[in-house]
Amino acid sequence: MKALVRMVQRHGTLSMLCAAGVLLAVPFLIRGNDYLLRIAINILLYSVLATSLNMINGYSGQFNIGQAGFYCIGAYTAAILATRYGVGFWLALPASGLIAALSSVLLGIPTARLRGIFLAICTLGFSEIVRLTILNWIEFTRGPMGIPGIPFPTFFGYEISSNFGFYFLILTIAAVTLFVCHRVLNSRIGRAWIAIREDELAAKSMGIPTTRYKIYNLAFGTFWAGAAGCFYAYLSSYVSADSFTLDEGFAILCMVLVGGPGSLIGPLVGAFFLVVLPEMFRFLAEYRLVIFGLAILVTMHVRPQGIAGGGVFAAIAPDSEEPAGKGAAS
Amino acid sequence: MLQVTDLRVDYGNITALRGVSFEVREKEIVTIIGSNGAGKSSTLMAISNIARKSGGSVHFKGQDISSLKPSAIVRAGIGHVPEGRHIFPFLTVQENLMVGVSGNVRSSRATTAANLDRVYELFPILAERRNQNGGTLSGGEQQMLAIGRGLMVDPEMLLFDEPSLGLAPIIVETIFALIQKIRDFGKTILLIEQNANMALAIADRGYVMETGNIILSGSAKELANNPSVASAYLGI
Numbered sequence: 001m002k003a004l005v006r007m008v009q010r011h012g013t014l015s016m017l018c019a020a021g022v023l024l025a026v027p028f029l030i031r032g033n034d035y036l037l038r039i040a041i042n043i044l045l046y047s048v049l050a051t052s053l054n055m056i057n058g059y060s061g062q063f064n065i066g067q068a069g070f071y072c073i074g075a076y077t078a079a080i081l082a083t084r085y086g087v088g089f090w091l092a093l094p095a096s097g098l099i100a101a102l103s104s105v106l107l108g109i110p111t112a113r114l115r116g117i118f119l120a121i122c123t124l125g126f127s128e129i130v131r132l133t134i135l136n137w138i139e140f141t142r143g144p145m146g147i148p149g150i151p152f153p154t155f156f157g158y159e160i161s162s163n164f165g166f167y168f169l170i171l172t173i174a175a176v177t178l179f180v181c182h183r184v185l186n187s188r189i190g191r192a193w194i195a196i197r198e199d200e201l202a203a204k205s206m207g208i209p210t211t212r213y214k215i216y217n218l219a220f221g222t223f224w225a226g227a228a229g230c231f232y233a234y235l236s237s238y239v240s241a242d243s244f245t246l247d248e249g250f251a252i253l254c255m256v257l258v259g260g261p262g263s264l265i266g267p268l269v270g271a272f273f274l275v276v277l278p279e280m281f282r283f284l285a286e287y288r289l290v291i292f293g294l295a296i297l298v299t300m301h302v303r304p305q306g307i308a309g310g311g312v313f314a315a316i317a318p319d320s321e322e323p324a325g326k327g328a329a330s
Numbered sequence: 331m332l333q334v335t336d337l338r339v340d341y342g343n344i345t346a347l348r349g350v351s352f353e354v355r356e357k358e359i360v361t362i363i364g365s366n367g368a369g370k371s372s373t374l375m376a377i378s379n380i381a382r383k384s385g386g387s388v389h390f391k392g393q394d395i396s397s398l399k400p401s402a403i404v405r406a407g408i409g410h411v412p413e414g415r416h417i418f419p420f421l422t423v424q425e426n427l428m429v430g431v432s433g434n435v436r437s438s439r440a441t442t443a444a445n446l447d448r449v450y451e452l453f454p455i456l457a458e459r460r461n462q463n464g465g466t467l468s469g470g471e472q473q474m475l476a477i478g479r480g481l482m483v484d485p486e487m488l489l490f491d492e493p494s495l496g497l498a499p500i501i502v503e504t505i506f507a508l509i510q511k512i513r514d515f516g517k518t519i520l521l522i523e524q525n526a527n528m529a530l531a532i533a534d535r536g537y538v539m540e541t542g543n544i545i546l547s548g549s550a551k552e553l554a555n556n557p558s559v560a561s562a563y564l565g566i
Contacts, residue, residue: 188432195418195429202416205378207404207433207483262420 027167037163041235043275044170045228048177050255050267052224055181057253058261059190060217061197063120066127068249070100070222072241073130074229079147079239080140089153093173093230100226101219103130108215127249135241146240153234166235173231177224182264184220193217197262258299260309269308331356331391331518332377332408332487338385339372346372348542349386354487354520359513361521361529361550363563364539370522371413373539374489377520378403378410390487404433409485413492413522415476419465423456426464426475430482441484448515449478452508470501477508487518494525506532526563530554538563 030036053067074096081087081095111122134141141147152161153169160169184190192213195203204210233239251274259270277295281288299307332354339347347369354360362370375381377388379400387396395403404410418426427449431437434445450457453474459467464475473493480488490509494502502525510532513519523529530536530550538546538559546559553559 188428191421191425191429192432194421194425195432198418198420199416201380202412202418203429204380204400205404205410205412205416206430206479207401207409208429209399209401 023171027164031164034163037167039275039279041163041167041170043272044167044174045231045235046252046255046271046275047268048170048174048228048231049225049252050259050271051174051177051181051264052221052228053252054221054256054259054261054264054267055224056217056221057256058263058266059185059197060193060214062214062218063116064123064218064221065120065253066123066125066246066249067222067225067252068244068246069123069127069130070104070225071229071232071248071252072127072134072244073103074100074226075233075239075244076134076141076147076229077226078230078233079150082150082233083147089230089234092234093227096230096233097223097227100229101223104218104222105215108218112211112214124246124249127244127246131241131244141241144241146238146242148238150233150237150239152237170231170235173227177227178264181224185264189213189216254296256306258296258306260303260306263306263309266306266308270306273307331358332520333389334373334377334386335389336386337373337376337383337388339369339376339381340384341381346381346542347376347386350539350542350544351386352537352544352547354518357513357516357518358535359509359519359521359533361523361533361536362539362544363523363526363529363536363553363559365524365563367541368539369542370524370539371491372542374410374491374520374522377489378408380410401433404483404485405435407486408489409433409480409483409487410489411476411480411491411493413495415469415472417464417467417472417475417479419463421464422461423464423467423475424460427456427479427482430479433483433485436484442482445482445484449481452481452511453478470497470505473497473501473505474508477505477512481512485517487520488512490519490521492522492524494523494528502528526559 026040027037030040049067049071053064056062056064077096077099078092081092082089087095107122107126111119114122135143137143152159154160155169160166192203192208195206195208196210196213200210232243255270255274256267257270258273259268260266273295274292278288278292281291284291303309334353335351337347337350338345350369350373352360352362362373364370372381376383379398383396387394389395390406390408393406395406395408398406418429421429427446431442434441450460455471456474456478459471464472467475477490477493493505493509497505506528509519509521521529521533530553533550536548536550536553537544538553546553546556548556
């Protein structure tokens with residue numbers, strides 16, 4: 001493992017190319033096996049969701065556990081746009097993201113002063129409010145009947161209707177998500193978010209309008225969750241409020257925590273493990289979720305910073321990092 | 331340049347400032363000295379509007395900034411180097427400095443590069459450690475980083491809150507020499523210190539605080555020679 005990490009650090013571009021090659025080759029290797037393809041699609045879908053949550057929890061230190069609510073808003077936006085207004089996938093995708101981001105701003109403005117567990121409870125409540133509203137607003141969302149009949153997305157006239165096609169679609173979305181997140185994190189805005197996470201007082205005294213930046217952060221993170229919701233709606237061609245329970249939100253949160261918050265690779269690793277593990281233990285029927293829980297406990301015990309968190313892929317090894325010396329003489 | 335009038339701060343039932351008035355003129359180094367709990371830090375926090383004022387006003391260059399947000403005050407031209415350094419431990423030295431650009435109203439690619447060069451010139455050790463995480467620096471280096479970050483904001487006025495806190499005497503001397511150098515760039519400085527000796531040595535004027543009041547003011551030389559200041563704060 002250490003050798004692998006060192007190799008990745010030394011040959012950044014090369015390993016990126018290798019990873020891209022593997023990801024592009026995978027569907028050809030498992031073509032025809034819809035079960036495996038669907039798992040691969042789920043891994044990528046949850047990678048986007050976990051990345052979107054990581055932008056918030058991992059980088060600005062706000063604690064959002066209601067990501068399923070924004071995922072749900074994105075999915076329903078896409079479903080309604082597609083079935084009622086005949087909007088195509090490529091327009092519904094940014095629209096879903098924007099609507100999710102907009103609703104996060106509406107949530108963010110009154111809760112901007114809340115921190116830690118208080119914000120967490122608010123987002124949790126929001127997630128449930130979204131689900132229950134959708135479940136009961138029958139005229140608009142068809143309530144418990146869900147919205148069926150979402151058409152297949154098309155790409156330059158070519159209809160994406162197989163898992164093979166959907167794989168490349170979500171791969172593209174995941175790549176764009178990661179690329180944009182990477183660029184934003186290395187910009188002034190990204191640094192401001194990290195500054196707020198590390199020390200809000202110092203961030204303020206550096207002239208960062210912390211409240212506004214926290215709301216930007218929430219909007220940015222939930223945008224990608226909304227986009228993921230759009231993909232999900234098209235993938236299953238049917239949306240129902242049952243798919244967006246709190247469990248879904250907790251699963252996304254677990255992926256971030258297990259993978260390593262505050263690193264770009266972490267959520268991808270987390271999504272991979274937490275999608276694959278329950279599948280591997282399918283023979284245990286209901287007990288497979290126990291394995292899921294155990295896996296989380298073990299990771300938190302062995303690597304509290306997450307599998308790929310805490311600077312595994314940074315220049316400095318985690319052991320040599322010390323917290324800021326408070327009042328230590330030089 | 332900075333005019334503080336009848337500033338009051340309460341923390342619940344506890345009154346920290348009981349009507350503090352003072353002024354800082356352009357390109358001066360003014361120091362506020364006093365013992366623990368005298369209200370020095372509260373004064374700075376109230377100027378930056380991080381602590382809530384219960385009365386009084388702050389004017390900067392004739393403009394009333396009493397109720398501006400902390401970030402707007404930085405943009406108006408008052409940088410704050412907080413007590414206890416407050417660097418970002420998991421950002422690299424260079425990233426720490428780049429955060430300072432957020433509050434810089436005149437920032438462009440060119441000014442940012444120039445400011446960065448200036449900071450690295452002032453603190454060569456930071457240049458050496460630019461890719462190291464802030465948390466791995468020693469106390470003195472962290473203080474330098476905090477000051478450097480304040481300089482990246484490039485404000486007209488800088489507030490320093492106890493830059494000597496927890497540092498070895500030899501490092502304190504370096505830091506204070508640098509504060510003088512920063513004044514030579516044309517900055518105005520308000521320096522809060524417990525280390526009255528060092529502060530009065532580099533300041534033009536000073537104020538002495540005790541239990542939320544300013545009890546003495548004068549030129550740095552006068553204060554240093556004042557028998558009651560000497561006995562209470564200089565340890566002579």
